[in-house]
Amino acid sequence: MPVIGDCLGDDDPTAIGAEDLLLSWGAARIDHPGGTLFDHLLRVRDLLARWRADSVLQVAGLCHAVYGTDGFAPHLVDLSRRCEVATMVGADVETLVYRYASCDRAWVYPRLSAASQVEFRDRFTGRVQPVRGRELREFMELTAANELDLARHNPTFAAEVGPRLHALFARTRPLLSAVAWQDCAATLRP
Template sequence: MGPKENILKQLEELSVSNFEHLNGDLLSHLLETFQILEEWGSPEFLCYAGLFHAVYGTFAYQNPVIGTNARKEIVGIIGEKAETLVYLYGSCDRTHLYGQFGNTKSIFHKNRFTGEITTLTRSILNDLCELTAANELQLALSDNSFRNRYAAELKNLFSRMNPYLSSKAAILCSSVFSA
């Protein structure tokens, strides 16, 4: 099915196709992340969070398309729930977050921009983990060298994240990162 034409057009107007990303341009990565989430039957807001997940940059992709001062603009395009997830994903200190899985009952988000630490609700944590899985799977499925280099690390991460993943995400993570 794919993203709604007006939403895709607004993303393209941010010139995301001009940003390089692993194995191509950022637009391709964002579209494929959306498609993975859509194939899993994820809610629409989560699919659109996948489509915009790197617009503020991320812990690993520190090349923002738009500044966080434009959050209201992104809310106007994809809605508040999707944008909140995009912001949480982009602002996430992954080292801080990932180290908590399997080690604690409460998971805390550390904002890499502000240093603020907040507790994540189970629902938001599930969505954040699902988005993380879709992002990493898109990279691994499109680049064998990425998969070979990070398979063991990602297998470990997603085995610890498993309680927060949908069954479709967990199965694909287990399959792709088994080697």
């Protein structure tokens, strides 16, 4: 698997055109609660923007499913194209997108807490490594934005999974921005 830092020169590109890339990769042709995968990706990005996330996290929200996720198998590009994705959207964005896609949720979610570090298992490689600080907070904000959009557009999902998600976000509350937590509490009220 490529090391993303090796893919780029000194100048990290901007994410201009990320929406066009997603469309060219077929995001508007994949069904998803609330419309298409493209619709979902736009809503996740917009929610992160409302939460005042930085631009890197917002673009990661827009691209978070390009490799699929542990909860959504369809993918837009193969992992063998990580360097290409990093070149197109920036290494920082691609790193967040890969972390989100690679999360072994059944293994990681029970370990998540208010602690500033968690052992994180990559579902693609099986590798376990610590995720801490800003990286962990970004992962949690992206997770919250994704899950809230799903809950808002899929009542069955909200009823079945909402209470567990509320418990997850309650115990990781210090890792979420105040506005993200308020949205979680309001949307996923047990």
